[in-house]
Amino acid sequence: MFRRLLIANRGEIAVRIIRACREAGITAVAVHSEADRGALHVRGADEAVELPGSNSAETYLNIPLLLDVARRSRCQAVHPGYGFLSENADFAEAVTGAGLVLVGPSAPSIRQLGDKTRARELAQAAGAPVVPGYDRAGSDKEFEKQAKKLGYPVLVKAAGGGGGRGMRVVEAASQLAEALASARREAQSAFSDSRVFLERFIPSARHVEIQILGDREGRVISLFERDCSIQRRHQKILEESPSPALNEDLRARMGAAAVAVAKAAAYVNAGTVEFLLDADSGEFYFLEMNTRLQVEHPVTEILTGVDLVLAQLQLAAGEPLAPAWAAAHPRGHALECRIYAEDPASDFAPSPGRILRWESPQGPGTRVDSGYAQGDEVPVHYDPLLAKVIVGASDRKAAVCRMERALGEMVILGPVTNLAFLQEVLAHPVFRSGKAATDFLARYLPQGGEMKPPPDEILIAAALLASEGPGGAAGIQRGAQGDGEDPEGPWARGDSFRLGSQE
Amino acid sequence: MGSRGFLSARQPGVNQGMEHRFRWQGKAYCVSLVRAPESMRAQVDGREHRLRRIPAQEGSLILEIDGKLHRIPFARDSDCLHLAQGGVAYRLKSVDPLRATRTLHHHEHGLEAPMPGQVRLVAVEVGEAVQRGQTLLVVEAMKMEIRITAPEPSRVVKIHCLAGDQVERGQVLVELDSIGDNNQ
Known part of the structure; x- marks a missing residue:
């Protein structure tokens, strides 16, 4: 096993990897941008190296600089996390070329699967069905012709990567040109690759993915599914396992298809094969294979008891699949909610800023993977994921109740978050029934949910705080001669409302 | 009082x-x-x-x-x-x-940046008539593109930013003058 590992990432996933390192006795070397100076992953690491600059391109995406840091800090391996360089074949090649080990699959596997159009071909060859689409280069005119052939709505997708970046649903031919241009710009910015392709848009499908592990001897196992149907803008916000839409037969067939795809790509390490599932017909289609650790990996960890990051480290060190992993079976039900610094009422616009107060939920079956703590600044430069809350319970109903309890305990003040929105999702009868498909949010909570006005207790608390707050409060004391000239206001003097003093 | x-x-x-x-x-x-x-x-x-x-x-x-x-x-x-x-x-x-009264005074027809970010695209020009929902600007922050769209049929009065500008949350980016749809 390695003694020193470079973590080429930030936020909650860097913290997660540091924890795995500590348990495995590996020295964790973190990197950070100027904006992330003092970030949680820096505070938790054994060693940290600052990368000059703050935008991703000059820091977390800077291959030569990262390799230089790895060499100078005498690391033997590099963990890319998710996002950033995690699915970049050039990076994988450069890491190996520098005599280091990448905690992930080989560069050829990443290249083959990371190119979404080549991955479609590979999956077809391995016997996995794919969504009808058009995946060749062409002029806008050609795309227009092909889109018409597929039938609207169509999906414009980036060939270079996933995560909803560079992805657009196009309802009509008149919107295609703008969608192509905007998707290409976003894809270029996110993946340095502006190629896009078309797929028929299946509006009411479920998103079900299979977690796999592969070793260097060519063995691949499935660690079952995660259902990620609750998405906004094609970005997952809630994941669970088992999927309410699978029965044993379907689970076995999808698992076998995923393993076949991974084997066809000579896949080593942890990976995820994503499928669209038409829950009514039981038909499923290969979407893509993610050649990295997923954001939602803790769902599988809670369900199976397999530590996926530790498994990644062992597989990267050349160890074979552990018998315990192959013998793992699902226990109960696991659920994850992603807490984002974004405003559901403003079309999910990111909401960076200082975290004024933070309290994490605790208690039985409750795990929080967080990248921030109280007092931290959420920078504008990166993905707005703040934390993930993961729960495990005996069955789906108990897991949903546990998640509601956990989210109710969570406090994040400062940036606007999607916490209240997630609670609306959990409370929704369609979600409760286990029938939510990928169009769930657009269909049932289209305006980002319903903002409930502050209840009386919040207003009363605010009034109490205003009456005693620093900087003078806005209030009128009946009978007082507030003349508006006193800079502190009439309340700066008085303390007649310090209620606690009476108790 | x-x-x-x-x-x-x-x-x-x-x-x-x-x-x-x-x-x-x-x-x-x-x-x-x-x-x-x-x-x-x-x-x-x-x-x-x-x-x-x-x-x-x-x-x-x-x-x-x-x-x-x-x-x-x-x-x-x-x-x-x-x-x-x-x-x-x-x-x-x-x-x-x-x-x-001062607190309540808003930019009635100004469109503000919803978050700090970088202006990627200015899609309109001063004087241009825009339809409801038409894209005026594209702002990128945290790797997402956010489209700033016209809330109603309007004419563009002033544009306060250029593509590439860094903007702060609440900064007025475009000023619009609404055009009533009472054209006979």
Whole structure:
């Protein structure tokens, strides 16, 4: 096993990897941008190296600089996390070329699967069905012709990567040109690759993915599914396992298809094969294979008891699949909610800023993977994921109740978050029934949910705080001669409302 | 103040009353706190509540309101109170009634940046007529593209940014003049 590992990432996933390192006795070397100076992953690491600059391109995406840091800090391996360089074949090649080990699959596997159009071909060859689409280069005119052939709505997708970046649903031919241009710009910015392709848009499908592990001897196992149907803008916000839409037969067939795809790509390490599932017909289609650790990996960890990051480290060190992993079976039900610094009422616009107060939920079956703590600044430069809350319970109903309890305990003040929105999702009868498909949010909570006005207790608390707050409060004391000239206001003097003093 | 004496008239025995106004999502809320000899009372939009405050750690309030306990973590920043309950956060703006008219003065027809970010694209020109929903600008932040669209049929009066500009949240990016759709 390695003694020193470079973590080429930030936020909650860097913290997660540091924890795995500590348990495995590996020295964790973190990197950070100027904006992330003092970030949680820096505070938790054994060693940290600052990368000059703050935008991703000059820091977390800077291959030569990262390799230089790895060499100078005498690391033997590099963990890319998710996002950033995690699915970049050039990076994988450069890491190996520098005599280091990448905690992930080989560069050829990443290249083959990371190119979404080549991955479609590979999956077809391995016997996995794919969504009808058009995946060749062409002029806008050609795309227009092909889109018409597929039938609207169509999906414009980036060939270079996933995560909803560079992805657009196009309802009509008149919107295609703008969608192509905007998707290409976003894809270029996110993946340095502006190629896009078309797929028929299946509006009411479920998103079900299979977690796999592969070793260097060519063995691949499935660690079952995660259902990620609750998405906004094609970005997952809630994941669970088992999927309410699978029965044993379907689970076995999808698992076998995923393993076949991974084997066809000579896949080593942890990976995820994503499928669209038409829950009514039981038909499923290969979407893509993610050649990295997923954001939602803790769902599988809670369900199976397999530590996926530790498994990644062992597989990267050349160890074979552990018998315990192959013998793992699902226990109960696991659920994850992603807490984002974004405003559901403003079309999910990111909401960076200082975290004024933070309290994490605790208690039985409750795990929080967080990248921030109280007092931290959420920078504008990166993905707005703040934390993930993961729960495990005996069955789906108990897991949903546990998640509601956990989210109710969570406090994040400062940036606007999607916490209240997630609670609306959990409370929704369609979600409760286990029938939510990928169009769930657009269909049932289209305006980002319903903002409930502050209840009386919040207003009363605010009034109490205003009456005693620093900087003078806005209030009128009946009978007082507030003349508006006193800079502190009439309340700066008085303390007649310090209620606690009476108790 | 026309309402002076209001509380003492409604609440015999009350020696002081204090009124607080807040704004949340553009709506105004008014809370009166009243300290009577025996207990504390609050009035919210005419609803009366009895309250008792229980000592709490810094950064949170514990209030017993009409016999029910509420723990409310809070924080302050320069112009807002942030309060949380049951996993829901509220950002309340204190309104100083003496200055209320100024607080309420908005850029009626200006479109503001929803978040700090970089302007990727300016899709319109000054003088151009735009339709409702038409893209005016594209702002990128945190690797997402956010389209700033026209809320109603309008004419572009002024553009305050160029592609590539870094903009702050709340910064006015475009000014529009609405065009009534009363064209015969």
